[in-house]
């Protein structure tokens with residue numbers, strides 16, 4: 173193989189300070205007019221962090237507030253698993269569970285007050301939103317209408333665990349998180365059209381590329397490209413760069429109809445751990461600065477021809493086959509599924525043995 177067939181891996185160093193500048197409470201305070209109304213609960217208590225980290229959670233049973241998540245279940249044939257509970261082989265390990273009403277009652281009340289003030293919210297910690305855990309809520313989005321939904325969503329998310337345990341992973345000046353304070357951000361819910369969200373790569377104070385954030389094909393985006401680029405140029409050069417402490421970052425924006433305003437959704441580190449979506453990081457790192465300061469860059473969109481590449485659903489690692497979900501709710505279906513599984517295995521074994529006979 174000739175050396176030309178290799179692509180050099182370009183190092184993109186990132187510092188702790190750069191990551192810290194991308195925490196919501198830091199950057200949003202610089203651009204309050206460009207973000208949705210939000211409440212940031214700072215320096216979360218240790219017990220709350222433990223509550224988010226524990227396997228499974230106990231939702232608070234409050235006397236005077238009703239929630240579908242804590243209503244008493246009336247036993248009937250369909251939900252009576254009493255014979256499962258009696259299973260002698262089940263080892264029950266005693267773990268001291270954290271409980272909101274006992275361990276962090278003040279924060280619990282603050283969360284309820286915030287939800288009363290804002291209505292439904294989209295939550296996130298310092299850096300990450302629980303986008304991978306929407307399966308746990310009935311609406312299959314991050315929309316939290318009540319405090320129990322917040323608890324369930326945050327506890328089920330691996331992205332939230334990343335913030336709690338590996339926030340500075342990959343930083344050139346160390347990845348120690350000792351003493352790090354965590355914030356919970358509650359952003360007032362807005363129904364956003366995912367087609368109109370873009371990710372913009374800014375390198376050394378120049379836009380070097382922008383991409384659709386949702387990787388589906390939308391036929392109306394291409395002809396609006398220049399309108400989007402004008403708004404992106406304006407926000408990067410007139411709003412973000414004059415105040416942001418770093419010259420390289422990845423900006424997420426939202427441009428709702430009628431396309432005369434642009435909002436900031438997030439600012440992310442200019443680092444490989446930020447998803448480069450329709451670009452590759454090597455490509456972004458290799459883009460040369462503009463000549464004579466005349467900036468031109470590509471706003472990359474999904475075209476009809478490349479949709480297949482992105483056809484797999486985001487976070488699909490969290491999804492399980494429908495058959496399995498149904499089976500877990502119904503013993504008869506479990507029997508059927510096991511039977512089918514056995515049939516498949518024996519068929520596969522037969523095929524393999526006839527293949528090996530043919531080979532010999």
Ligand SMILES: Nc1ncnc2c1ncn2[C@@H]1O[C@H](COP(=O)(O)OP(=O)(O)OP(=O)(O)O)[C@@H](O)[C@H]1O
Pocket residue numbers: 208293294296299300301302303314331359360361362363364366369385424437438440447
């Ligand atoms: N106020 C809001 N109301 C409803 N949805 C929102 C709101 N803010 C953000 N979202 C949705 O949540 C998504 C994720 O939010 P955000 O970009 O803050 O998460 P993130 O964890 O930083 O993502 P990434 O890991 O890609 O950087 C956005 O793409 C947007 O679709």
Ligand SMILES: [Mg+2]
Pocket residue numbers: 299300438439440
């Ligand atoms: Mg982000």
